[in-house]
Each structure stands twice: as C-alpha cells, then as structure tokens.
Amino acid sequence: MATVDFAKHPVDIQKTEPKQSKWLDAYQDPVASLYSFTQCITLADIQADGDWKLIIADLGTGSFNMKLKVYKGTDLLSENTIIDLPTGVVTFYMDTHEPRTPAIAVASGPFIYIYKNLKPYFKFTLPPLEVHQVEQDLWNQVKEGRINVYVLREMLEGLRSEGTTLTVRSLRYLQLSDAGDLVQFCEVYKNSPLKRQTVITCLNTLKKSMADEDAISCLVLGTEDKSIYVLDPEAFTILATMSLPSVPVFLSVTGMFDVEYRIVVACRNGTIYTLRRGQDDPVKNCIELSSQIVGMERLNKTIYVACMDQTVKCFSSKGKKLWTVKLPKSITTLEVVDYKPKGFKAVLVALSSGEVHVYKEKYLVDVIKVDDVVTAMRFGRFGREDGALVMVTACGGLQIKILKRTATFEERDFQGGPPAAQNIKLNVPKKTKLFVDQTLRERENAVTMHRTFQRDLYLLRLNTARAYAKALNQSMNPISTNPNEPLKLSAQVQGIGPTFKMTVNLQNTSLNNASTNLHITFDYDEKLYNFRRTYIPVPMLVPGLSYAFETYIECLNDKGISDTVKVYVLKDSTSVPIITGVISMPVSETLVVV
Numbered sequence: 178m179a180t181v182d183f184a185k186h187p188v189d190i191q192k193t194e195p196k197q198s199k200w201l202d203a204y205q206d207p208v209a210s211l212y213s214f215t216q217c218i219t220l221a222d223i224q225a226d227g228d229w230k231l232i233i234a235d236l237g238t239g240s241f242n243m244k245l246k247v248y249k250g251t252d253l254l255s256e257n258t259i260i261d262l263p264t265g266v267v268t269f270y271m272d273t274h275e276p277r278t279p280a281i282a283v284a285s286g287p288f289i290y291i292y293k294n295l296k297p298y299f300k301f302t303l304p305p306l307e308v309h310q311v312e313q314d315l316w317n318q319v320k321e322g323r324i325n326v327y328v329l330r331e332m333l334e335g336l337r338s339e340g341t342t343l344t345v346r347s348l349r350y351l352q353l354s355d356a357g358d359l360v361q362f363c364e365v366y367k368n369s370p371l372k373r374q375t376v377i378t379c380l381n382t383l384k385k386s387m388a389d390e391d392a393i394s395c396l397v398l399g400t401e402d403k404s405i406y407v408l409d410p411e412a413f414t415i416l417a418t419m420s421l422p423s424v425p426v427f428l429s430v431t432g433m434f435d436v437e438y439r440i441v442v443a444c445r446n447g448t449i450y451t452l453r454r455g456q457d458d459p460v461k462n463c464i465e466l467s468s469q470i471v472g473m474e475r476l477n478k479t480i481y482v483a484c485m486d487q488t489v490k491c492f493s494s495k496g497k498k499l500w501t502v503k504l505p506k507s508i509t510t511l512e513v514v515d516y517k518p519k520g521f522k523a524v525l526v527a528l529s530s531g532e533v534h535v536y537k538e539k540y541l542v543d544v545i546k547v548d549d550v551v552t553a554m555r556f557g558r559f560g561r562e563d564g565a566l567v568m569v570t571a572c573g574g575l576q577i578k579i580l581k582r583t584a585t586f587e588e589r590d591f592q593g594g595p596p597a598a599q600n601i602k603l604n605v606p607k608k609t610k611l612f613v614d615q616t617l618r619e620r621e622n623a624v625t626m627h628r629t630f631q632r633d634l635y636l637l638r639l640n641t642a643r644a645y646a647k648a649l650n651q652s653m654n655p656i657s658t659n660p661n662e663p664l665k666l667s668a669q670v671q672g673i674g675p676t677f678k679m680t681v682n683l684q685n686t687s688l689n690n691a692s693t694n695l696h697i698t699f700d701y702d703e704k705l706y707n708f709r710r711t712y713i714p715v716p717m718l719v720p721g722l723s724y725a726f727e728t729y730i731e732c733l734n735d736k737g738i739s740d741t742v743k744v745y746v747l748k749d750s751t752s753v754p755i756i757t758g759v760i761s762m763p764v765s766e767t768l769v770v771v
Contacts, residue, residue, distance in 0.1 A: 205576045218569065243258070270391050288300055309336065379426055399426070448464065500539045512527075528550075551570055551571075664683060699742060
C-alpha cells in the first residue's frame with residue numbers, strides 16, 4: 178500500500194481528491210490494527226519542534242497487547258506497553274522548564290501513567306476506598322478458621338443483595354461454584370490484606386492559574402466510585418474531590434482552578450451535571466435525558482450531547498434545551514472541529530452507517546464517507562497542518578484527512594424540516610393597561626365569576642333539555658325517535674307567490690325494514706293559505722332511498738302576511754304523528770293583472 182507524507186506533498190494529494198469534496202485524503206491504512214476510542218486519542222507537540230504528533234492508546238485485544246503509540250506523520254515514533262485497559266489520554270504542561278514540552282497522561286485502571294519525553298516519568302495511584310466492616314470481619318474469620326467457605330459465600334451474597342459495594346476479591350469469590358475452587362481461593366488470598374480500589378472512567382485537563390496554551394494544567398479524572406478528583410500537576414496530590422450521584426463517563430472542563438472553573442459531567446444514569454468552584458450539590462444544575470449518552474462535547478457556551486436514540490441535542494450552559502436533530506443511524510462517537518485559521522467551529526458525528534456528519538449548530542453542512550464504521554476520531558493540528566482529522570475504524574483501520582484551505586461550509590440545512598422562518602420570534606405587543614386591569618379583576622373575583630359561569634351553564638342545559646322533551650312529546654322534530662319507524666323528513670318551498678310549490682322529502686333510515694301505511698297531511702291557517710292536496714298517501718318506503726311528494730299552495734292574502742305550515746307524517750292506528758316538520762312560509766308577492 179502506498180503512503181503519502183501529507184506534510185511534504187499537499188499538492189500531489191489534492192490532484193487525487195474530487196473537486197467537490199472539502200477534505201484531502203492524506204493517509205489510509207485499513208490494516209493498521211488500531212482499536213481505540215475518541216477519549217484515547219490526542220494530538221500534541223510533545224517534542225516542541227512544531228511537528229505535532231498523534232498519540233493513541235491502543236486497546237489491543239482487550240485482555241493483553243495494550244500499548245501507547247506515538248506517530249510522527251505516518252511513521253510509528255514510539256511504543257509503550259500498558260498493563261490495563263486505557264480509558265483516557267491527555268497531554269498537559271506540568272512545569273515551566275524550557276523547552277516547553279508537554280507530558281502525556283494515560284488513565285488505566287486505578288493508575289495514571291505520566292510520560293515525559295516519551296519515557297515513563299511517574300505513576301499516580303488512586304487512594305484506596307474504605308472496606309465494609311462486615312466484609313473485613315468475614316475474611317478475618319476465614320483467616321482464623323472460625324467459618325468455612327460456604328458460610329463465607331452465603332454471608333457475602335447477603336451483603337451484595339443489601340446493596341453493599343464489595344471488593345474485587347469478594348466478587349471473584351462469588352463467581353466460583355465448585356467447592357474445591359472455593360477452598361483453594363481462600364487458601365491463596367486469606368492472608369493478603371483486603372483492599373477496595375476504584376478505577377478511572379474518564380480523564381481531562383484544567384488550567385491551573387493562567388489561560389495560555391502552554392500554561393500549567395491540572396488533571397481532572399472521574400472514577401467508578403462516583404467521584405471527581407482534581408490533581409496537582411507538580412506534586413500529584415489531590416487538590417479537590419467532588420461526589421456525583423452516578424458514575425461519570427464524559428468530562429468537559431473550562432476555566433482555571435485558582436480562579437473559576439466549570440466541569441460538565443455526563444454520567445451513566447443519562448444525566449449531565451455541572452460542577453463549579455465552591456459548589457457542593459451538583460443536582461441543582463443537571464440535565465436529564467431520555468436516553469443513554471454516547472458522547473458529549475462543549476463548544477463555546479453550548480453543550481452537544483449524542484444519545485443512543487439517534488439524536489444530537491444541544492443545551493445552553495444553564496441547561497436549557499436549544500434544539501434536537503434526529504439522525505438516520507445510531508451514533509458511535511462525537512468530536513469538535515475548531516479550525517482557527519477560518520474561525521470555523523462545528524461538531525463531527527460518526528454514524529454506524531460509515532458516515533461522518535458535520536454540523537454547524539443544527540445545520541448539516543457536510544458528509545464524509547468512510548469505508549468502515551468510525552469508532553474514534555480527533556480533529557486538530559497534525560504534523561504542520563492545522564486542520565487534520567484522524568479516524569480509527571471498527572476493523573482497526575487508520576484514516577487521516579486534511580481540511581482544504583479553500584473549503585467553505587454553507588449554513589443551510591440539508592435535511593427536510595420546518596422552514597427557517599418558523600424559528601423567527603413573533604413581535605408580540607406588550608400588555609396594555611386594559612389587559613392588566615382585566616387580569617387583576619379576574620384574580621380578585623375568580624370565585625364569583627366561576628359561580629356565575631356555572632349557573633348560566635346549568636340554565637342552558639336545563640332549557641335545552643326542556644325544549645327537547647317538549648319536541649319529543651309533541652313530535653315536533655324532523656327526525657323520528659321511534660325505533661320501529663326510523664324516518665327523516667325535509668321540506669322546501671319554491672316560488673314568489675301567490676302560488677308556491679312545496680316539496681316534501683321522506684327517507685327510511687333503517688337498514689332492512691321497509692315502512693308502510695304512512696300518510697302526509699298539513700296543518701295551516703285556512704284564512705291565509707289554500708292547499709290543492711291536503712292529504713298525500715305514502716307508498717312503501719324502501720330503506721336508503723329518498724321519496725319526493727309535491728303539492729301547491731295558494732296564498733289568499735295580499736297584505737304581506739306570512740305564517741308557518743306544519744307537515745305531519747302519520748301512521749295507521751296511531752294518533753300521535755311520527756314526524757312533524759314546521760315550515761316558515763315566505764311573504765307572497767302581489768299579483769299583478771295586466
């Protein structure tokens with residue numbers, strides 16, 4: 178496989194890159210056998226020669242072959258073996274000596290290994306935790322031979338069921354099932370002192386007293402016992418200890434330890450806590466999420482959080498949710514882009530589909546295609562290039578890209594969604610004096626207003642019920658309430674007078690039963706109107722069909738007086754009408770004789 182030194186030949190690389198891409202392919206090794214996470218990768222000028230190196234803590238197989246590797250360009254510069262699985266790698270300045278070379282800190286198990294000039298310099302060990310007194314007494318009794326291995330196992334299981342945190346020795350003992358293994362385990366370890374040691378879960382740095390790039394920095398680390406420690410960079414003593422409700426997994430640190438600082442911590446319970454100088458209770462400033470956290474980064478005064486529900490959420494420093502972006506695939510890792518030559522700041526989101534999305538605020542500005550799933554990435558200065566992106570894939574590949582100096586990112590959303598105008602706030606007018614007076618009146622007379630409203634509502638319901646009951650008793654409704662004769666009546670009057678045409682429509686609304694023995698008759702004022710047909714026999718009504726019956730009405734008065742006409746639908750052997758329709762007759766025009 179051909180490799181290219183991207184620091185020396187940027188022109189040759191550009192020729193092989195598509196014009197529409199914003200990135201140059203500097204180096205690609207699909208069989209580099211690197212297995213790491215974003216927290217275990219960093220870029221730093223560890224030799225103070227202006228040539229920035231790539232520092233990777235390789236997880237190996239997970240049980241052995243864990244190493245700290247330093248790359249100069251594409252060549253492996255240094256390699257150191259790590260005893261336990263690494264959980265974080267950072268570089269920091271621990272003194273003011275010249276030349277200004279930073280040290281490398283690697284978190285592994287309960288230890289922090291410090292490397293200076295690519296050589297082991299110091300090992301810091303976390304302070305041991307207090308062992309539960311009952312557990313200590315049980316192992317002392319085993320040592321003295323007062324209890325057997327079965328009693329010890331039963332008592333330790335009882336302690337664990339009560340929620341007591343046991344030591345590693347007791348947990349391994351509970352994993353054994355064979356009687357011979359239990360006896361052998363006790364014989365080997367009963368004379369050793371019982372210790373409870375925690376491990377480091379995340380690592381970061383905090384400037385001590387100055388904000389310069391090469392200023393002395395403290396180490397900030399989170400542990401499995403739900404604690405945050407701040408270490409002095411010179412004596413490696415604990416400067417501050419803070420407790421959390423859950424185990425920290427991601428850290429974002431800003432400020433200075435001697436002045437003011439803020440530590441944003443993402444924990445395993447799906448909650449983000451903010452720790453400040455002099456603050457004891459982190460629960461006051463917390464952000465609760467609906468899903469577990471995959472990655473967290475802080476950019477300016479906003480917090481970007483990637484969750485397992487395929488979303489990226491943005492919060493303000495005070496915990497207010499600003500926006501949420503739904504992604505098509507699950508997220509593997511998160512990284513921040515801070516390209517200072519152009520002042521470009523964005524967030525890189527790696528997906529399980531092999532794509533890396535670039536978001537500037539909530540807008541998708543670029544998509545990087547990768548042949549494999551990216552599990553770790555770091556953006557920064559590499560070699561002598563300011564905009565290098567280092568990516569480690571799930572199959573152990575290493576890929577390095579360089580951001581083009583001519584690349585521009587447009588702030589437009591590639592994904593569908595509501596228009597941008599929807600985010601513009603409306604110009605809501607201020608509250609007027611009348612509105613304020615009405616509000617005060619409602620507050621002062623709330624009980625009286627509610628009682629008046631309830632009284633009027635009850636009166637409305639009562640009057641409606643009375644009218645409905647009267648209509649049922651007098652059969653004055655146009656829809657039949659008799660379940661045996663479900664009919665629907667409608668009538669219309671046509672003409673301007675003095676002769677009108679009335680059309681009565683009847684419809685059987687039942688499903689299968691036909692209506693028979695029906696009649697239509699009318700009730701009217703004989704001094705005003707004269708009907709040509711006052712009685713209309715109705716044939717059998719088939720369900721679902723509408724039947725029309727016509728008659729002519731002659732108005733006998735020419736003084737502009739009108740009245741109502743009632744239409745009755747009757748049935749043989751029934752004195753009460755099935756349906757009654759009330760029709761308001763129009764005013765008749767005067768008959769003009771020519």
